Amino acid sequence: xxxxxxxxxxxxxxxxxxxxxxxxxxxxxxxxxxxxxxxxxxxxxxxxxxxxxxxxxxxxxxxxxxxxxxxxxxxxxxxxxxxxxxxxxxxxxxxxxxxxxxxxxxxxxxxxxxxxxxxxxxxxxxxxxxxxxxxxxxxxxxxxxxxxxxxxxxxxxxxxxxxxxx
Ligand code: HEM
Numbered sequence: 001x002x003x004x005x006x007x008x009x010x011x012x013x014x015x016x017x018x019x020x021x022x023x024x025x026x027x028x029x030x031x032x033x034x035x036x037x038x039x040x041x042x043x044x045x046x047x048x049x050x051x052x053x054x055x056x057x058x059x060x061x062x063x064x065x066x067x068x069x070x071x072x073x074x075x076x077x078x079x080x081x082x083x084x085x086x087x088x089x090x091x092x093x094x095x096x097x098x099x100x101x102x103x104x105x106x107x108x109x110x111x112x113x114x115x116x117x118x119x120x121x122x123x124x125x126x127x128x129x130x131x132x133x134x135x136x137x138x139x140x141x142x143x144x145x146x147x148x149x150x151x152x153x154x155x156x157x158x159x160x161x162x163x164x165x166x
Contacts, residue, residue: 011068011071012068014068014096014100015065015068015072018068018103019061021107022064022065023061025056026061037118038052041117047117048113048128052110052111052114059107059110067103068096068100068103071095071099082160082161082164084163085160087156087159088159091152091156098149100149101145102145105141105145106143110139
């Protein structure tokens with residue numbers, strides 16, 4: 001086996017790990033006692049429950065699982081299709097770290113605020129607005145981090161295609 005790992009391996013490994021986490025999350029959220037609690041806190045249409053199902057569940061599977069796989073596959077296949085190397089290997093790594101950090105912090109923030117506000121809804125609903133004040137900045141930081149990963153990816157792909165046309 002080669003001692004040098006392909007830099008795209010991490011995209012595939014994180015994708016597989018995310019599908020595993022997203023699938024376990026999906027199995028847990030249909031178990032009757034958990035389903036009942038999620039329904040009681042607004043899932044799937046609104047309220048704190050909405051953060052856990054569908055938002056956290058969807059983004060773990062779709063961004064952590066599907067998008068990571070698509071990014072890794074594109075970085076592998078595009079050079080073969082356009083007959084040019086990827087514009088920047090550094091940007092390949094930055095794509096991974098920004099998107100992965102953003103997607104996982106987005107997931108953890110949605111779960112944390114979903115459980116926190118969900119438990120308050122039953123015992124001290126008047127405290128929810130105070131907690132909600134933190135939700136906006138935290139989720140905005142996570143979402144922006146994830147979006148930066150996407151932008152780096154689009155830029156690297158666009159520059160690669162452009163270099164192939166010249
Ligand atoms: C920078 C990347 C992304 C950010 C910041 C982001 C953020 C969000 C936010 C804030 C919502 C909630 C809207 C609401 O409360 O009604 C949402 C919903 C959703 N997002 Fe994303 N998203 C991103 C990427 C993606 C991608 C790439 C996919 C799919 C491949 C996706 C799939 C979904 C779905 C399916 C919903 C709707 C869930 C539902 O309420 O039924 N998102 N997203």
